Amino acid sequence: MITYILRRLLLMIPVALLVTVVVFALARLSPADPAVVIAGEQADPAVLAAIREELGLDKPLPVQYVAWLSHVVQGDLGRSFQTRQRVLEAITERLPATVELGAAAILISVTFALSIGILSAIKRNSVVDLLASSVTLMGVSFPSFFLGIVLILLFAYVIPGRIFPPGGYVPLVEDPFENLRRLVLPAATLATASLAVNLRQVRSSLLDVFGHEYMRTARAKGLRERTVIARHALKNALIPIVTLVGIQVGAIIEGAFITETIFSWPGIGRLAVQAIPSQDYPVVQGVVLVSAISFMLSTLFVDLLYAWLDPRISFESAAV
Amino acid sequence: MSGTTVPLAIGRQRTSRVSTVRAFARRNPRMVIGGTLVVAWLLIAVLAPFIAPFDPIKVVPSDSLIPPGAKHWLGTDDLGRDVLSRVMWGSRVSLSVGVISVSIGLFVGVTIGLLSGYLGGTFDLIAMRGIDALLAFPALILAIAITSALGPQIQNAMIAIGIVAIPAYARLTRGQVLTVRARDFIVAARTIGASPLRIVIRHIFPNVVNALIVQATLSTAFAILAEAALSFLGLGPQPPYPSWGQDIAYSQRYLPNLKWWMSVGPGIAIFTAVFAFNFLGDALRDALDPRLRRSGT
Numbered sequence: 381m382i383t384y385i386l387r388r389l390l391l392m393i394p395v396a397l398l399v400t401v402v403v404f405a406l407a408r409l410s411p412a413d414p415a416v417v418i419a420g421e422q423a424d425p426a427v428l429a430a431i432r433e434e435l436g437l438d439k440p441l442p443v444q445y446v447a448w449l450s451h452v453v454q455g456d457l458g459r460s461f462q463t464r465q466r467v468l469e470a471i472t473e474r475l476p477a478t479v480e481l482g483a484a485a486i487l488i489s490v491t492f493a494l495s496i497g498i499l500s501a502i503k504r505n506s507v508v509d510l511l512a513s514s515v516t517l518m519g520v521s522f523p524s525f526f527l528g529i530v531l532i533l534l535f536a537y538v539i540p541g542r543i544f545p546p547g548g549y550v551p552l553v554e555d556p557f558e559n560l561r562r563l564v565l566p567a568a569t570l571a572t573a574s575l576a577v578n579l580r581q582v583r584s585s586l587l588d589v590f591g592h593e594y595m596r597t598a599r600a601k602g603l604r605e606r607t608v609i610a611r612h613a614l615k616n617a618l619i620p621i622v623t624l625v626g627i628q629v630g631a632i633i634e635g636a637f638i639t640e641t642i643f644s645w646p647g648i649g650r651l652a653v654q655a656i657p658s659q660d661y662p663v664v665q666g667v668v669l670v671s672a673i674s675f676m677l678s679t680l681f682v683d684l685l686y687a688w689l690d691p692r693i694s695f696e697s698a699a700v
Numbered sequence: 701m702s703g704t705t706v707p708l709a710i711g712r713q714r715t716s717r718v719s720t721v722r723a724f725a726r727r728n729p730r731m732v733i734g735g736t737l738v739v740a741w742l743l744i745a746v747l748a749p750f751i752a753p754f755d756p757i758k759v760v761p762s763d764s765l766i767p768p769g770a771k772h773w774l775g776t777d778d779l780g781r782d783v784l785s786r787v788m789w790g791s792r793v794s795l796s797v798g799v800i801s802v803s804i805g806l807f808v809g810v811t812i813g814l815l816s817g818y819l820g821g822t823f824d825l826i827a828m829r830g831i832d833a834l835l836a837f838p839a840l841i842l843a844i845a846i847t848s849a850l851g852p853q854i855q856n857a858m859i860a861i862g863i864v865a866i867p868a869y870a871r872l873t874r875g876q877v878l879t880v881r882a883r884d885f886i887v888a889a890r891t892i893g894a895s896p897l898r899i900v901i902r903h904i905f906p907n908v909v910n911a912l913i914v915q916a917t918l919s920t921a922f923a924i925l926a927e928a929a930l931s932f933l934g935l936g937p938q939p940p941y942p943s944w945g946q947d948i949a950y951s952q953r954y955l956p957n958l959k960w961w962m963s964v965g966p967g968i969a970i971f972t973a974v975f976a977f978n979f980l981g982d983a984l985r986d987a988l989d990p991r992l993r994r995s996g997t
Contacts, residue, residue, distance in 0.1 A: 398833030521975035526967035
């Protein structure tokens with residue numbers, strides 16, 4: 381297992397390097413001159429030249445890339461053009477809000493997916509199953525930003541008493557109740573997109589397990605249906621379900637960009653979105669890099685978890 | 701005598717054609733529903749200049765914020781612009797981004813996939829690591845990053861979504877090529893001296909087409925959703941030009957005043973367009989992939 385983990389980590393290195401090349405190239409693709417962004421359109425050419433020299437923009441691109449990468453591996457993602465704050469610091473300040481939102485969304489999504497998915501697999505082709513399938517199909521096609529707006533409209537404005545506020549954030553340590561109250565709508569919005577995929581996965585992996593011989597054996601020896609489902613079906617169906625949580629990290633980071641914008645949630649997604657109009661590319665670059673690396677690590681984690689949970693997966697063959 | 705038999709024959713032919721269509725619709729309800737919706741949206745996009753009841757960008761202060769009614773079916777926005785007309789014109793943006801970005805992804809991805817699968821070796825190794833690097837990014841974030849680098853314009857949104865679509869096509873095509881490459885008919889073609897280009901185009905590509913049609917339909921749905929998300933974040937077409945995502949973002953400021961109709965029109969438009977392509981893609985997958993057709997789940 382340790383050899384397998386090491387091999388997977390080693391295989392990740394070239395891809396991670398290519399990811400840094402893409403992130404670096406994206407920032408350089410921008411037609412905007414960083415010196416002009418920092419000093420303004422009217423700045424003295426000498427000032428602009430000095431800024432370019434300070435940022436190393438006067439050097440050839442490969443040299444710039446190596447210099448940038450050597451800073452990145454030391455945790456230095458540069459400074460924001462707008463606020464002059466260190467990008468890593470800006471990201472770490474906002475990360476707890478994104479993690480809280482993401483964790484709440486995963487919790488909601490997995491809880492609903494498991495309960496509805498189990499019910500719809502047990503009662504296949506029933507009204508519940510039909511409803512769940514329709515919800516799945518609609519959920520995949522429903523734009524999250526529209527859902528967010530519908531939820532704000534309903535719960536913050538139409539239903540009297542303003543059950544949930546339309547946006548904003550209160551840190552958990554300051555006021556736990558208010559924090560949760562403000563978390564509900566964005567977390568529900570973020571959860572819905574992945575709920576559809578999860579529900580389908582839970583249902584199909586349970587149906588797959590139901591077809592196995594050991595299920596018939598379990599029923600034949602007189603076990604109660606509840607025990608058969610919980611002890612035999614769910615336990616085996618859980619392998620693909622567990623991987624869902626890991627796979628969702630990508631969807632959660634993606635969704636955070638949109639959801640945080642709608643609900644004024646001060647996470648890293650909103651940080652990047654706010655940096656785009658002002659061409660503050662070190663911030664955008666930093667957030668994109670952190671997102672890609674988190675996504676890669678979560679995919680790796682899922683693969684490892686999958687291999688650990690399912691003994692049929694050979695470490696040797698899986699590593700090739 | 702012949703005068704009576706001919707109409708009968710035509711009548712029978714018509715009946716059989718109608719019953720064939722009915723049988724097809726009964727067997728493939730999803731394809732019919734999805735296909736009809738897709739055709740409807742395509743027609744709306746093409747005919748928008750003729751069927752939209754009002755000018756989508758003309759400001760009419762006296763018509764500001766009118767709720768849905770007989771004159772303005774989906775109401776008007778704060779500048780008195782007809783929401784229905786904006787939704788109709790907005791479909792041109794969404795569908796053109798969908799079609800063009802999918803074409804970019806399809807062309808580049810299929811070319812990489814065919815070459816990787818057929819040539820193998822160093823080209824395959826390098827190309828696939830590049831594809832892995834693109835797959836390491838959550839799709840929408842890569843699209844946001846590319847568009848923000850290139851500048852907020854509709855052409856850049858098309859390029860960004862097209863680039864994001866490349867890995868799916870490249871992997872799919874490469875996989876199919878690897879399966880087909882060792883088959884007897886390819887070996888036979890090679891034995892009779894067919895050139896690699898001819899083998900790829902005449903013998904390998906036709907075997908990949910079905911899977912590509914399904915993927916293209918499903919990724920059009922993703923492209924429409926991604927374009928709407930980019931426009932929502934201000935990275936799509938710029939105001940006053942109508943775009944579904946941008947119109948929803950704009951409507952957000954009027955939520956406290958309960959002017960709900962400004963966002964409902966474009967929201968439902970995105971939903972139905974994405975739903976149509978997803979539905980059609982799922983149905984096509986079932987119809988074109990016999991392995992999936994047999995599985996019950």
